[in-house]
Amino acid sequence: MKFVIAPDSFKGCMTARQAAEAMRAGLRRVFPDAEYVMVPMADGGEGTVQSLVDATGGELRQATVLDPLQRRAVAEYGLLGAAAGIDGAAAGADADVAAGAASDSAGLTAVIEMAAASGIQFVNDKTRNPLVTTTYGTGQLIRAALDDGARTIILGVGGSATNDGGAGMAEALGVRFLDVDGNPIPRGGGFLDRLDHIDVSGIDPRIAETRMLIASDVTNPLVGPKGASAVFGPQKGATPDMVARLDANLTHYADVIRRDLGIEVADAPGAGGAGGLGAGLLAFTKSTMRSGVEIVSQTVRLADRAIGADYCLTGEGGIDFQTQYGKTPMGVAQAVHRGNPEIGVIALAGYVGEGIDQLYGLGIDAVFGIVPAAVPLDRALADGPANLERTAENVGRLIRIGR
Numbered sequence: 001m002k003f004v005i006a007p008d009s010f011k012g013c014m015t016a017r018q019a020a021e022a023m024r025a026g027l028r029r030v031f032p033d034a035e036y037v038m039v040p041m042a043d044g045g046e047g048t049v050q051s052l053v054d055a056t057g058g059e060l061r062q063a064t065v066l067d068p069l070q071r072r073a074v075a076e077y078g079l080l081g082a083a084a085g086i087d088g089a090a091a092g093a094d095a096d097v098a099a100g101a102a103s104d105s106a107g108l109t110a111v112i113e114m115a116a117a118s119g120i121q122f123v124n125d126k127t128r129n130p131l132v133t134t135t136y137g138t139g140q141l142i143r144a145a146l147d148d149g150a151r152t153i154i155l156g157v158g159g160s161a162t163n164d165g166g167a168g169m170a171e172a173l174g175v176r177f178l179d180v181d182g183n184p185i186p187r188g189g190g191f192l193d194r195l196d197h198i199d200v201s202g203i204d205p206r207i208a209e210t211r212m213l214i215a216s217d218v219t220n221p222l223v224g225p226k227g228a229s230a231v232f233g234p235q236k237g238a239t240p241d242m243v244a245r246l247d248a249n250l251t252h253y254a255d256v257i258r259r260d261l262g263i264e265v266a267d268a269p270g271a272g273g274a275g276g277l278g279a280g281l282l283a284f285t286k287s288t289m290r291s292g293v294e295i296v297s298q299t300v301r302l303a304d305r306a307i308g309a310d311y312c313l314t315g316e317g318g319i320d321f322q323t324q325y326g327k328t329p330m331g332v333a334q335a336v337h338r339g340n341p342e343i344g345v346i347a348l349a350g351y352v353g354e355g356i357d358q359l360y361g362l363g364i365d366a367v368f369g370i371v372p373a374a375v376p377l378d379r380a381l382a383d384g385p386a387n388l389e390r391t392a393e394n395v396g397r398l399i400r401i402g403r
């Protein structure tokens with residue numbers, strides 16, 4: 001018997017690796033001699049660095065950066081290990097990332113969550129102000145990864161405090177944003193109206209040799225009613241007036257990018273991720289925008305690792321009909337089926353919401369909640385590992401009956 005164990009983190013409760021260990025512990029009580037392939041997963045959001053480092057035997061690194069309010073902060077990123085999708089063995093769609101994740105002559109692969117340097121957790125109700133917050137620290141993290149030798153960078157985009165179109169990120173990489181007198185404009189989305197022209201002559205030359213894989217949490221465009229400012233500005237503290245100003249500024253920014261670089265970013269899907277960081281990455285780096293869970297599953301060669309397996313256990317804190325839109329359990333189900341159409345996929349979750357029947361036709365065979373009784377949230381979180389282990393054991397028992 002062979003199991004692939006590929007959960008996301010259970011937020012506030014277990015990292016993806018801890019969740020995978022709890023699942024394996026439960027199954028082992030029933031199948032002590034089975035083969036267990038452990039693949040901690042993520043979807044590009046919080047936990048992606050840890051999961052990819054864990055899944056590939058990589059290492060965590062730290063860099064001193066400027067946070068969104070330009071205070072010094074220490075941010076973590078990861079360098080992937082040799083177990084990353086590096087051997088080119090991945091088939092079909094996997095080959096793309098597998099080749100890019102090589103750690104040979106093509107350079108190392110790094111993984112960065114932009115929120116580690118520029119996330120919403122750096123501001124509070126009093127200090128949040130998307131007119132002034134900057135993604136400069138994200139650019140510093142990219143530079144740190146380049147210094148480490150990375151030439152493929154997986155960048156998780158989302159959870160930001162910023163609305164600067166990624167101008168701060170680009171500035172940290174050497175791009176100059178200048179006013180009509182040739183002076184640098186201040187950082188922050190509130191000042192982009194002063195932008196007259198962009199000078200890319202000083203950009204770090206390593207950027208031209210580096211492939212960025214953008215794992216965005218959204219597909220919104222940069223501007224307009226579904227754009228970064230209108231949809232995500234308010235959660236960063238933007239008033240209606242600020243939203244209008246930020247949206248106008250990003251529209252102007254996109255116009256200058258089009259004129260000076262010949263690149264269209266205003267309507268690109270995902271350009272509005274992390275306050276327009278998606279647009280900045282598309283304009284100033286060699287980036288490809290992909291679903292986060294796809295990038296992660298390809299990097300850890302999930303399809304390959306499912307070959308010959310009988311079952312895959314996946315899961316995350318909550319599962320409902322939205323799981324089909326790019327969440328980890330669905331991405332896992334799709335990836336393992338690519339390698340092994342016969343595999344059974346079972347998802348475990350702390351919370352099971354509405355519409356899970358929509359998942360059954362899409363590759364997930366069964367969904368189980370792990371909480372045994374109605375308990376307060378803090379108790380459910382505290383008992384999470386034990387509940388997950390017990391549920392996995394019971395899944396194992398069912399599987400044994402069926403054999």
Ligand SMILES: O=C(O)[C@H](O)CO
Pocket residue numbers: 157158159160161217218232272273274275
């Ligand atoms: O950071 C943000 O703006 C949201 O998470 C969307 O990417």
